[in-house]
Amino acid sequence: MDADNPTLSGDAKERFEQLSDCLLRRICLLDYPPGTRLSEADLAAEFGTSRTPIRRALARLEDAGLLQSQHGVGTLVTDVSLTEMARTYELRCELAGLVGRLSPVTITTAHQKQITEFSQRAAALLASPDARRFAALNMDFFIFGTELTENQALRDMSLRLYYHTARIWLQSIPQLDLARETAIFSGEITQIGEAIAASDPLAAAMIRQAHISLCVVRLKKFAQG
Structure with missing residues (x-):
């Protein structure tokens, strides 16, 4: 679902998932x-729905640590410190390696097609770096990576940690070299694409793990000024 142009469709469950994903x-x-x-009222008006699914979606995001309800104030988007983010990245790094070991999927032509699409988006970013498009591609590519395991618990934990820190990385981009970060990310997509082409999900996971580890190093340097 397009976060900029939300249009809910399908049955009640599908609309709820689209709403949650958009938020x-x-x-x-x-x-x-x-x-x-x-605001529940404002979101209900925007999405053309009742406040009940809005309330459920906000509760889900609060459970994920992305929102916080404060009495007398309302529902607020939470923040994450650089120190907390670095620690979370360290855990994400460990989980990334497990994706290739615990119930890895069989690589299909659909996976290879997705890699081609990611590569095309990365090439467009290299030509014209943009922080928001970088973050959107990073999110979509991370979700793709979690789908290389059939272990649902591992998927859920990996995604929860990613969502908890993804926005802080985007906040840091103005102080980083966006063109350089884009080039590094494009290289990661290329390397993982080669592993996917070889039908080797373990190699793909190891490459992902190495890049997350290097990302932690860069973030720590940024935090230290």
Whole structure:
């Protein structure tokens, strides 16, 4: 679902998932920066739905640590410190390696097609770096990576940790070299694409793990000024 142009469709369950995904992407892409107050009434009007699914979606995001309800204030987007983010990245690094070991999927032509699409998006970013498009591609590519395991618990934990810190990385981009980060990310996609072409999900996971580890190093340097 397009976070910029939300249109709910399908049955009640499908519309709820679309709604939750849209709000999630808006938080991760900083459309709703930390501290933003989300109004059930305003969201219900925007999405053309009742407040009940809005309330359920906000509760899901609060459970994920992305929102916080404060009495007398409302529902606010949470923040994450650089120190907390670095620690979370360290855990994400360990989980990334497990994706290739615990119930890895069989690589199909659909996976290879997705890699081709990611590579095309990365090439467009290299030609014209953009922080928001970088973050959107990073999110979509990470989700793709979690789908290389059939272990649902591992998927869920990996995604929860990713969503908790993704927006802080986007906040840091203005202080980083976006063109360089884009080139590094494009290289990662290329390397993982080669592993996918070889039908080797373990190699893909190891490459992902190595890049997350290097990302932690860069973030720590950024935090230290």
